[in-house]
Amino acid sequence: MSLAVLLAAASIPSLALPPPSPLNGLAGCWRVTGTVEGKPTTAIARGSRRLGGHYLLFELHGLNPKDPYDAAIIMAEAGPGQLTAWWMDSFGGPGSAAGKGGVVGAGFLISYDYGSAVFINRFTPQGQGWRWQIDARPTGKPATAFARYTLSPGRCGPGFSVF
Template sequence: MSGLEGCWSAPGQVRGKDATSVLRGEWHLGRRYFVLHLRSVAPAQAYEAAITYRAGEKPGGIGSFWMDTFGGLYEPSLGLGAVSPDGFYLDYHFPDAAYHNRFERRGKGWRWTIVERAPGKPDKLFARYELAPASCRGTTFTF
């Protein structure tokens, strides 16, 4: 997770629409938990999430909780996954679908994709972001 520490610009798309965001990754509680904050830049598309990660029960495993401004009955959502050769992945399960999150190293940045996997339907790209290092100056988050 240390590779995501710091601030990031994150142009991308959510459900096929442009959705530029900013992110900040930081360690908490003696480096036991890593929190990735995500905030949309466009005021008309107000969205913010706090995603907490920790090592899983097995070597190479990762556990996570996803909390966001939408809230609802199924949040925070538990994600489980593992480290991969080029990054890591996690799956968050909801009643109607699972959301497969994959972080892949891309030079000095990352590619983050979220694929929706609904039973009986083909997999569908839900979101994609291209993370590039950015300054943290003036970047604020509510969580």
């Protein structure tokens, strides 16, 4: 190859694709173990891309029949390194909140403002799964641990959205 061809090729702008979203890492089925407000909990979860791949729907289904809990979290890329989300859960309207955040290293962080407190959700890759930490920061007070989860590859089972 001649020097002229190499120099011409070097001057062509790169068409590199943006880095893949860390949200893609939540796609699939998960076994969830951990604590909420210090109490042990187990759940199953499923992440799936929706609406042409623009959104990730993350569904959490608690496995304790004495303390039932379900959540659906819709997350999306909102620009380079930025994320937006909506949290819905079995508490109904009062348990719903908009979230904003961004990519942090190989993971991401999304905060949900409920007025009296902000809930900070941090997802960090861990082996073949994820570590999911939720801290509650009441207005005017320091943040405290609210929930600590480990997500390991698992089976989805029944109870998830079919749309």
